Amino acid sequence: MRRRTLLKSVAALAVAPALPAVDLFGQSGTLTDAQIATLRAIAEVVLPSALSSSDRNDVVDKFASWIHNYKAGADRGHSYGDSRLSPPTGASPAGRYPDQFAALDAAAKAQGAASLASLPKDKRRIVIEAALNTPQPLNNLPARPTGANLVADFMGLYFNSADATDLAYDRAIGRDTCRGLDGSEKEPDRLRTGGH
Amino acid sequence: MARYECDVLIVGGGITAAMVSQKLSELKPHLNIIVVEAGTRLFDFENRFDHRQRSLDYGENQWPGDFVADQGGTGIVSRSMAVGGSALHFGGVCNRYSEEDTRLKSMFGLAVDWPIEWKDLEKHYCEAERRIGVSGEPSPLKQDARSEPYPMPPMNMTYNLIQLKSWAEKSGIPFWTTPQAKNTVEGYNGRSRCHRCNTCEVCPTGARYSPDFTYKQLLDAKKIQLHDGTLVRKLVLDDKTTRIVAAQAVKEDGSDDNVEYRAKTFVVASGYCWSSHLLLLSANPRFPNGLANSSDHVGRYMTGHLAHETHIDLDLKIYPGMNEQHSLISRQFFRCAPDKPYVRHDLRVWEAASGRPRLRDSNGKLLLGDEIVSDWRTRIVRGAARVRGYFDAHPDKESRLTLNPANKNKWGDPLPAIRHVTDAATQARSASTLQHFTDLFAQLAKANDGKAGRISSLGYQDHPAGGCRMGADPATSVVDSYGRAHDHQNLFVVGSPTQPTGGCTNGTLTFVALALRSTTEIAKVA
Numbered sequence: 001m002r003r004r005t006l007l008k009s010v011a012a013l014a015v016a017p018a019l020p021a022v023d024l025f026g027q028s029g030t031l032t033d034a035q036i037a038t039l040r041a042i043a044e045v046v047l048p049s050a051l052s053s054s055d056r057n058d059v060v061d062k063f064a065s066w067i068h069n070y071k072a073g074a075d076r077g078h079s080y081g082d083s084r085l086s087p088p089t090g091a092s093p094a095g096r097y098p099d100q101f102a103a104l105d106a107a108a109k110a111q112g113a114a115s116l117a118s119l120p121k122d123k124r125r126i127v128i129e130a131a132l133n134t135p136q137p138l139n140n141l142p143a144r145p146t147g148a149n150l151v152a153d154f155m156g157l158y159f160n161s162a163d164a165t166d167l168a169y170d171r172a173i174g175r176d177t178c179r180g181l182d183g184s185e186k187e188p189d190r191l192r193t194g195g196h
Numbered sequence: 197m198a199r200y201e202c203d204v205l206i207v208g209g210g211i212t213a214a215m216v217s218q219k220l221s222e223l224k225p226h227l228n229i230i231v232v233e234a235g236t237r238l239f240d241f242e243n244r245f246d247h248r249q250r251s252l253d254y255g256e257n258q259w260p261g262d263f264v265a266d267q268g269g270t271g272i273v274s275r276s277m278a279v280g281g282s283a284l285h286f287g288g289v290c291n292r293y294s295e296e297d298t299r300l301k302s303m304f305g306l307a308v309d310w311p312i313e314w315k316d317l318e319k320h321y322c323e324a325e326r327r328i329g330v331s332g333e334p335s336p337l338k339q340d341a342r343s344e345p346y347p348m349p350p351m352n353m354t355y356n357l358i359q360l361k362s363w364a365e366k367s368g369i370p371f372w373t374t375p376q377a378k379n380t381v382e383g384y385n386g387r388s389r390c391h392r393c394n395t396c397e398v399c400p401t402g403a404r405y406s407p408d409f410t411y412k413q414l415l416d417a418k419k420i421q422l423h424d425g426t427l428v429r430k431l432v433l434d435d436k437t438t439r440i441v442a443a444q445a446v447k448e449d450g451s452d453d454n455v456e457y458r459a460k461t462f463v464v465a466s467g468y469c470w471s472s473h474l475l476l477l478s479a480n481p482r483f484p485n486g487l488a489n490s491s492d493h494v495g496r497y498m499t500g501h502l503a504h505e506t507h508i509d510l511d512l513k514i515y516p517g518m519n520e521q522h523s524l525i526s527r528q529f530f531r532c533a534p535d536k537p538y539v540r541h542d543l544r545v546w547e548a549a550s551g552r553p554r555l556r557d558s559n560g561k562l563l564l565g566d567e568i569v570s571d572w573r574t575r576i577v578r579g580a581a582r583v584r585g586y587f588d589a590h591p592d593k594e595s596r597l598t599l600n601p602a603n604k605n606k607w608g609d610p611l612p613a614i615r616h617v618t619d620a621a622t623q624a625r626s627a628s629t630l631q632h633f634t635d636l637f638a639q640l641a642k643a644n645d646g647k648a649g650r651i652s653s654l655g656y657q658d659h660p661a662g663g664c665r666m667g668a669d670p671a672t673s674v675v676d677s678y679g680r681a682h683d684h685q686n687l688f689v690v691g692s693p694t695q696p697t698g699g700c701t702n703g704t705l706t707f708v709a710l711a712l713r714s715t716t717e718i719a720k721v722a
Contacts, residue, residue: 045564045565046564046565047565048565048566048568048569049565049566050566050569066253066254069253070254071254071256074250074254074256074257075256075257075260075261076255076256076257077256077257077258077259077260077262077263077275078257078263078274078275078276080285081272081656081658082275083268083269083270083271083272083273083274083275084268084275085263085265085268085275089254089255089256125564128564129562129564132555132562133562137556137560137562138555139555139556140554140555141553141554141555143255144253144254144255152555155555155564155568159553159568160553162517164553165516165517167569168553168569168572168573168576169515169576171515173515173516173517173518174517175394175516175517175518176252176394176395176517177393178391178392178393178400178401179391179392179393180390180391180392181351181352181380181389181390181391181392184352184354184355184392184518184519185352185353185354185355185358186355187355187513187515188355188515188518
């Protein structure tokens, strides 16, 4: 199989130098339609099956929105009990994604598909797993996108969300929502969709 | 150079300054009061939802611009420097100390007694709770008796806290909910009821008290003048007497303009760090060690408290995120039996997450999609509690804030260096204190088939205070019980710097109560 080619393609993205986001996404940091399609293809593999197609598209939209609204150089304040100021936010992670999108498509092409999105789901998983294992196996989901690994960034943004927590617990906890005090003494309601 | 004259100059724009200026303007409505704050005013309440969201999404500062870039230091030096101070960020916890904190020497032979009667302090706790707006559940312990009810009913316990209380009390220790500066009724002090947004460090609805509300009210009513973005660098002594006559400041707005304030009374309300710092910076030939420092006690006895913490795995279903800031407290250990090794502490219990999503299972297998959720669910079948106790850590005389000549701000002023040192008695009992917590956490865990995890210890003194400790003896203290400098009749230091010891629970309410007590005295002389 063309696994070696696949790994080579995916490895290329890991050593790709960080590039300024504005050069690749324009001033808006907006993902292209093709990149959105790739993320949707990734979403189908890495997100829980309890999410509908529409739910998955929402997650992709949130990721795209996160990228679009990222501000480089933003004030990150200071941590409690720490006399130092936190360094401001760095360059947008988006600057490191184009090569990774390209590498994913290249890996798909190595398997005879036009793009990652056109690969069957089982073969897509192989490409995605390779992206998470190359050149070093990733062990953790990042708390927020960093640009180091597109797939892990996408997964981290979802799995660290309040929605993912609700799904795992199968309860409408709504961690990040202003919910009012009334009724908080009750066990949170079960989710209407999803569940064990 | 701009010059201003006023009756009372308050240096610092945090929570104690807010309370002092509010009360002073009520007691003496015609006083000309100027509050000077080095940081800027962040009165953009309308943006707080957006700031909260940016903080959640991107880790950005919840209070953008709440610092002055080169006003830092070494040691535990809070970087909050804005109108509202550190209380912009505080979680709202409003615990009281206990009578033991004010009688350590006479009851236990440790540290020093405070020069205040408990009944007097308790009265000012009530006032502080009214002014801030505290919702709370009275302690069931008779030693915690209150002379007034809490201004607002307690925040209701979440499902999680109900479960945790039921669990924790099986250990035989009583628990109740922590008092908080959060509205549980609509409209208290013109602010909304808590919406349980789970981000109390920046409350987007205004339910959690923050000093900017007080400043806005005072400014709207023209009770005070607020000069923000103005760094006071030095207090100036009268040529012939020991009265303070002026404060020299500089604008931090980029103009670098010098400003001079002349006042009848000066109130230093700059918190545990910058109050001592300013007095030390204000050295002159007659007070070569700094103003108010003939005793060489300014900057000494820097205090706070330490903590031991663990997570306990429980046979309970807990849903993390219901109201993470709200907690249970027990004050049972504020008292110490005379026949036991000395240890005093609070005890808090919070909901906690027993498992987080992970990319690989315990065998290193990569997980995707449903595999992550399944793996996650296996680890959240049982619940978890975070349990922590703040305990007494009495300061040594060498627990100091000093001026660091190797670290200066852009004006050439040496910045503070704080080195906390606990006294010999505290150090001597550290092993027995840790053993006490080990046993206590095990007792709690055992109560419901739980398992206590590794104990972690706080690496710094929390809720720091001290540096200008109060006392009756001018040889061993900086200020009297009202915060008046022994050396200068018209100079007051208020709030946290005046505390001789740091208690064993959150300090904000005590800082405010002490400042309110000082204000009555300030009003008499202003």
